Amino acid sequence: MITRPAFYAIAPHTGGLERLDIDDVSDAWSNLRNLVQHDLAALDGSVLAAVPAARVRPGSNRGGGAHLFVYRVYEPAAGSSVDPVVAGILVRPAAGAASADHFNVSGDIAGESIGDVLFELQSREVIGWTAMTEAARDISTVLVRQASAIAAALEDASRQE
Amino acid sequence: MTKEEFILSTIQPMAEYTFPFLTSVVGVKDATQGEHVGSGLRAIVNSRRAVITARHVVERAAAYPRQFALSAGYGRAPYIVSGKIELDPIGDLAVYYLPDDFPADVPEVSFWPEDRIQRSLERLATDFLFTHGFPASRGRFLRLVNGIASRSLPYGAMQRLDPQVSDLQTYQFAIEFDPAGMCAPDRSRSDSFVDPGGLSGSPVWRIGISGRSRGEWSPALSLVVGFLTQWRPDEKVLVATSAGRLTEILARG
Numbered sequence: 001m002i003t004r005p006a007f008y009a010i011a012p013h014t015g016g017l018e019r020l021d022i023d024d025v026s027d028a029w030s031n032l033r034n035l036v037q038h039d040l041a042a043l044d045g046s047v048l049a050a051v052p053a054a055r056v057r058p059g060s061n062r063g064g065g066a067h068l069f070v071y072r073v074y075e076p077a078a079g080s081s082v083d084p085v086v087a088g089i090l091v092r093p094a095a096g097a098a099s100a101d102h103f104n105v106s107g108d109i110a111g112e113s114i115g116d117v118l119f120e121l122q123s124r125e126v127i128g129w130t131a132m133t134e135a136a137r138d139i140s141t142v143l144v145r146q147a148s149a150i151a152a153a154l155e156d157a158s159r160q161e
Numbered sequence: 162m163t164k165e166e167f168i169l170s171t172i173q174p175m176a177e178y179t180f181p182f183l184t185s186v187v188g189v190k191d192a193t194q195g196e197h198v199g200s201g202l203r204a205i206v207n208s209r210r211a212v213i214t215a216r217h218v219v220e221r222a223a224a225y226p227r228q229f230a231l232s233a234g235y236g237r238a239p240y241i242v243s244g245k246i247e248l249d250p251i252g253d254l255a256v257y258y259l260p261d262d263f264p265a266d267v268p269e270v271s272f273w274p275e276d277r278i279q280r281s282l283e284r285l286a287t288d289f290l291f292t293h294g295f296p297a298s299r300g301r302f303l304r305l306v307n308g309i310a311s312r313s314l315p316y317g318a319m320q321r322l323d324p325q326v327s328d329l330q331t332y333q334f335a336i337e338f339d340p341a342g343m344c345a346p347d348r349s350r351s352d353s354f355v356d357p358g359g360l361s362g363s364p365v366w367r368i369g370i371s372g373r374s375r376g377e378w379s380p381a382l383s384l385v386v387g388f389l390t391q392w393r394p395d396e397k398v399l400v401a402t403s404a405g406r407l408t409e410i411l412a413r414g
Contacts (some may be wrong), residue, residue, distance in 0.1 A: 007176050008296065008314040012289075013337040016319035017164045021287035091364040 010142035029068055031106055033060045036089050038138035043072060043087060044141040046147030053077030053152050057084075067091045067103070070136075073112060076154045083161045085150045087143050094125045103132040109146055111153070113161045115136050117145045118153055123143040167375055170291055171368055177314035178380035179293045179366065181271035181314060185232040186218050186362060187239050195230060195239065198222040200294030200386065202364040207411055208282065210259040211272075211403075215390045216248050219255040223394030231257075234267035246414055250342030252332050252406030253390040255362075279384040280369070280405040282334065288371035290336050291317040292389055292399070294363025315359065317368070321398050332406050334387060335398040335405040336365065357392040357399065363387055365401045 037058055044056050057073040057077045071088030087109045094102040106123035110116060123141055153159055182203050185197040199218030204211055213233055222229030225323075230239035240263055247256040266272070293315045321335040329335060340357065369382030387401035 008312055010314060012168060012172055013318035013339065014165045014168060015337055016322070018169065019287050019319060019322075020164055020168070020289060021284070021375070022164065022167070022375060095408075096312075098205060112394055123165075 007031040027131060032136065033070050034069060035133070036136050036140055038145065039137055040070065040072045040087060042144040043147050043150065047074055047150050048058050050148065050151035054154055065092060067093065073148050074154060081160050082154060082157065083114045083159045085111050085118065085153045087150065088111055089128070089139050091132060091136060103130060105132060106140060107143050109143060111148060111159060116159065116161065118149050167320055169287065172315055172317055174380050174381065175291045175366070175368060176293060180313060181269045182273045183236060183293060185214055185295045186222050187232065187401055188222045189227035189230050189232045189241070190225060191227060192402055197297055197359055198229065199362040200285055200360055201362045202273055203271065204275065206256065206275050210263060212257045212259065213388060213407070214255050216253045216331045216389060218362040219248070224321060233264050234270045237267065238263060240264070247410045248385070249410050252402040254388055254410060256407070256410050264284050273385060277384050278404050278407065280408055282403060284371040285321060285386060286310050287332055288367035288369065289321055290365055291315065291318055291368050291383070292336065292360070292363050293359060294360040294389065296357060297359030323396065324366050326396050326400065328395070329400070332403045333400050335400050337397065338399040339397040346380055347403045360389050362388055364398050
């Protein structure tokens with residue numbers, strides 16, 4: 001009887017995996033997304049307190065020249081045609097950057113369809129993951145203070161989709 | 162799933178996928194007994210069936226009293242090598258075109274396609290490297306009559322970039338390898354049975370994840386990128402010759 005030989009079971013060497021170029025399994029980006037989403041969620045309580053019928057839709061995406069866009073969409077009461085409001089943080093490669101860890105971080109609050117900018121922070125250019133993470137979280141901290149602007153926009157009948 | 166978890170999950174599929182392409186190079190002591198000398202890849206090159214291994218493996222195997230043989234599948238007697246072997250004087254590679262009487266249509270014996278041999282160093286640094294061959298420490302003396310059933314060693318690591326490996330030639334690359342620090346999955350120390358001797362000539366693949374998403378990956382995306390030629394314990398690396406060195410050998414036809 002022929003028996004298939006077994007393999008030696010040796011664990012691979014996993015040092016240097018930070019260089020591994022995988023499109024969608026960047027744990028660092030995933031962690032950052034979760035972190036920023038957690039920070040932005042602090043908006044919910046204040047917005048919903050002001051507009052109890054509002055609904056929240058969190059999300060994120062990558063691509064289109066952006067490393068990461070993390071956002072929360074605040075929708076008006078069901079049946080309303082007022083444009084939803086998006087509070088989001090965008091991480092992009094810095095313009096003309098020579099290295100992969102040179103980032104541009106920005107944040108704003110704007111209409112989902114009509115694009116009216118309700119609040120905007122000056123973008124920041126940073127180098128390195130730690131600086132970029134700190135910048136994203138700093139911007140989150142500022143955005144979560146704008147709950148009243150979001151609530152007002154959701155009740156502004158002139159802002160039609 | 163972290164990157165590490167993903168990489169760990171690729172080893173078994175890569176091992177199973179690549180095993181049918183591996184061959185053992187056996188020094189023949191007498192009519193019934195042989196000794197594993199090195200490993201190699203069965204491949205189709207120049208539209209012909211061939212075995213690619215390290216030149217020094219061939220030279221060492223050829224020094225045995227009855228010269229050498231290649232494993233030819235489970236339960237089959239090894240194939241005794243005869244005829245010309247193309248040697249690379251620089252890169253330590255060898256190509257042996259198999260004669261027509263080498264067994265065909267043998268279960269678990271396959272030939273790696275030439276279009277999946279990458280002759281450049283593209284994406285080596287950003288992909289995960291995988292090698293698979295037969296280490297030397299067990300079954301050193303092999304009974305030839307009933308065929309060879311050595312246990313193979315699949316292993317993966319990133320390319321060593323830093324610290325730089327000394328005297329590395331442009332056609333070579335290094336792979337992290339420190340058997341002393343390795344553990345089997347049950348966390349028992351495994352250095353007692355990991356002897357990289359015998360892995361010489363083993364093919365090295367990049368698994369093909371670089372530039373792709375995890376969901377896209379399968380072993381069918383892997384590319385042969387080189388062949389192991391050295392083990393440098395002091396620098397804790399395996400050194401491979403790039404498959405680019407095959408260009409010169411294969412040009413001889």
